Amino acid sequence: MxxxxxxxxxxxxxxxxxxxxxxxxxxxxxxxxxxxxxxxxxxxxxxxxxxxxxxxxxxxxxxxxxxxxxxxxxxxxxxxxxxxxxxxxxxxxxxxxxxxxxxxxxxxxxxxxxxxxxxxxxxxxxxxxxxxxxxxxxxxxxxxxxxxxxxxxxxxxxxxxxxxxxxxxxMAVEPWLMFAIIFMWTPPHFWALALFMRGDYDDAGVPMLTVTHGRRATRQHILIYTVLLAVLAVGAAFSAIGGPIYLAASLVVNLMFLRGAIRIWRRDEAAAEADNFAVERGFFRLSLLYLFVHFGAILVEALLWPYGLGGWG
Amino acid sequence: MSIRATHEIHERRFGRNLGVGLALLAFVVIVFGLTVVKVTRGDFDAMMANEEQN
Structure with a gap:
């Protein structure tokens, strides 16, 4: 047995x-x-x-x-x-x-x-x-x-x-503004990842922008989406979910994000390879902070509202 | 050689069962808490009143 x-x-x-x-x-x-x-x-x-x-x-x-x-x-x-x-x-x-x-x-x-x-x-x-x-x-x-x-x-x-x-x-307009911020933020966030996770999407046969349109086009797309996102995110400061705290935080983070996107757009593959995609990796990390800061600022404005401090009064 | 009473796999299974048990317990507590809040606030009374009107 x-x-x-x-x-x-x-x-x-x-x-x-x-x-x-x-x-x-x-x-x-x-x-x-x-x-x-x-x-x-x-x-x-x-x-x-x-x-x-x-x-x-x-x-x-x-x-x-x-x-x-x-x-x-x-x-x-x-x-x-x-x-x-x-x-x-x-x-x-x-x-x-x-x-x-x-x-x-x-x-x-x-x-x-x-x-x-x-x-x-x-x-x-x-x-x-x-x-x-x-x-x-x-x-x-x-x-x-x-x-x-x-x-x-x-x-x-x-x-x-x-x-x-x-x-x-x-339903109201404000939740759709929050929707729009995440919607516009996602492409530059993931395209930056696709730039430094080279080969992954190629191997898997997923039609990522880096594969179908090339890395130059991806860098351009990151910049375009980041500019549109900045307009939207800063503009949301003047809605019911925004306020002075949100505006200040959004301006700072968007300037940093735009600077990162411009640096990505101006680089070629040789420069990116030389420093192991340091700019792209930094942009990806910053994108995580970007979303946290924006939603954190909306939260602060909402929490201060009952005390007459949140929003534009 | 003696047979070991517990194997690493048994520990893993125990962990899995414990996790499921705690998740179910948490679910019961959540549903109970939610019911208490809803009954205390009179949510169900308002719902019944709406149905009677219709």
Missing amino acids: SDVSINSAIREDEAGFGDFFALLKPRVMTLVVFTAFVGLVAAPVPVHPVVGFCAVLFIALGGGASGALNMWWDEDIDRVMRRTRNRPIPSGKVAASDAMAIGLGLSVLSVTMLTLATNMMAGAMLAFTIFFYVVVYSMWLKRLTPQNIVIGGAAGAFPPVVGWLAATGS
């Missing part, structure tokens, strides 16, 4: 809880939590802390669910790219079908719970966000068009709108 039959079910690389949690893309989830929270707080309707906490939690869970479904669908790409080959599915720790089940289950749970905790509009918008990210972006357009990042940016820009809807139950 042997113990072969018993041991056949044991796999050395069996997934732990952390591997399943990694399916939810925790780093992306922090951005979702932060921007949804700002959308919720910036709304002109007070929200009970418990309801607000639940709203942000279920929006984050919805974001995580779409992350899991994205990993399930993009398994073949993730396997090829250096940046993603250690994710739970390509590394063999989690089965793709499990990721799909978790993604679908959490999608239903998050939309249902957000609807029950807040209102129908917020639930419907969360459902649309998941649909947009998984079906429109991941399944349809990501492998079809070099503008994939622009479309993906829209998917990532919905959380503040959902947060706002959770608080108010109705």
Whole structure:
């Protein structure tokens, strides 16, 4: 008698809880939590802390669910790219079908719970966000068009709108301004990454702008989007979500961001290779700070509002 | 050679089960808290009143 039959079910690389949690893309989830929270707080309707906490939690869970479904669908790409080959599915720790089940289950749970905790509009918008990210972006357009990042940016820009809807139950211009900031910010952020993560998208066959239109065109696109973003982000200072603090912070960060984009635009590949893409890497890091500063400033303005200090008075 | 009572895989499975258990517990607490808030604020009364009007 042997113990072969018993041991056949044991796999050395069996997934732990952390591997399943990694399916939810925790780093992306922090951005979702932060921007949804700002959308919720910036709304002109007070929200009970418990309801607000639940709203942000279920929006984050919805974001995580779409992350899991994205990993399930993009398994073949993730396997090829250096940046993603250690994710739970390509590394063999989690089965793709499990990721799909978790993604679908959490999608239903998050939309249902957000609807029950807040209102129908917020639930419907969360459902649309998941649909947009998984079906429109991941399944349809990501492998079809070099503008994939622009479309993906829209998917990532919905959380503040959902947060706002959770608080108010109705639409306004301000959440769409927050949407527009993230939407315009995403392309330069990811194109900078694509410039210094050379080869990854080539190998995976994803039609990234660097692959389809070349690196020169990508540098030009980064500059164009950064200029448009600066106009939009500074302009938002004069809306109901802005104020003097936001204006000052936005001016400083946008000047830094514009300077970075101009430096990227003026460089050629030889110069970039010579310093191992130091400018592009710096621009990518700055882009993370950029979003944090803008949404942080919107949050500060909203928190100061009850004391007569936020906004333009 | 004696058979080891626990293997690294058992620890990993225990961690996974513990994680799922805590997540479920957290969910129960959240739903309970949410219900308490909604009942205390009278959200359900307003909903019933709306339905009666319709």
